[in-house]
Amino acid sequence: MEKKTSIKIIKPKLPNDLTPFELSEDNITDYDSISESYIKEGSLKYHEANKVSFNEVVFENTTINNVSFQKSDLIDVRFENCDLCNVDFSESSFHRVEFINCKVVGINFTDSTLKNVFFKECNGQYSLFRFVDCNLVLFDKCHLRYSDFQESKFSKLEFKESDLTESQFFNTKLKGIDFRSSEIDGIAARIPDLEGMIVSTAQTITLAALIGVEVR
Numbered sequence: 001m002e003k004k005t006s007i008k009i010i011k012p013k014l015p016n017d018l019t020p021f022e023l024s025e026d027n028i029t030d031y032d033s034i035s036e037s038y039i040k041e042g043s044l045k046y047h048e049a050n051k052v053s054f055n056e057v058v059f060e061n062t063t064i065n066n067v068s069f070q071k072s073d074l075i076d077v078r079f080e081n082c083d084l085c086n087v088d089f090s091e092s093s094f095h096r097v098e099f100i101n102c103k104v105v106g107i108n109f110t111d112s113t114l115k116n117v118f119f120k121e122c123n124g125q126y127s128l129f130r131f132v133d134c135n136l137v138l139f140d141k142c143h144l145r146y147s148d149f150q151e152s153k154f155s156k157l158e159f160k161e162s163d164l165t166e167s168q169f170f171n172t173k174l175k176g177i178d179f180r181s182s183e184i185d186g187i188a189a190r191i192p193d194l195e196g197m198i199v200s201t202a203q204t205i206t207l208a209a210l211i212g213v214e215v216r
Contacts, residue, residue, distance in 0.1 A: 006178065007156045009138050010116040012076040012096045014056055023062060028052060090128075169193060179203060 023042025028049045035055040048068040059079045068088040080100040090110040104124040115135045127147040135155045142162040150170045159182045166186035175196030
């Protein structure tokens with residue numbers, strides 16, 4: 001039986017009629033505002049457009065690689081079947097945003113705020129979630145190996161059937177976070193940060209290694 005989620009994420013509020021928008025360097029520059037738009041099958045690479053506002057926007061089958069969207073605001077946005085590898089969203093704000101079946105390897109959310117954000121079946125290896133404020137965030141069946149969650153704040157966050165192998169959680173309080181359905185082999189954290197985290201009996205062997213206990 002599939003594990004039910006313990007938190008409820010508010011989905012993006014999107015109008016029925018969205019205006020097609022062409023993804024290009026000329027159309028997305030610093031301080032731009034993009035709203036009520038549908039972006040499909042476009043490509044944007046090695047570009048910088050910071051402090052951009054995305055409001056009521058759907059990205060579908062788009063490729064955005066090695067692009068900087070620092071200090072941007074995203075409200076009511078859906079990314080579906082997108083390639084977002086190495087996108088820099090540091091110091092940005094996300095509210096009611098979905099990432100569905102996306103490739104987000106190396107994506108950077110450092111110093112960002114995430115509220116009502118849903119990651120479903122995403123490949124997010126080597127992702128950066130450092131110094132992130134997460135409030136109502138769900139990772140469902142995501143590959144998050146080697147990701148970095150250091151110095152972050154988790155409030156109503158859930159990992160469901162996700163792979164967190166060798167991810168880092170230094171100075172991030174894990175109290176109340178349920179890891180039982182996820183892979184946590186080789187995670188790195190301070191011993192005080194492990195207090196109150198929820199794990200399975202089998203996972204205690206992994207945690208024992210963190211505190212220098214040998215289980216035989």
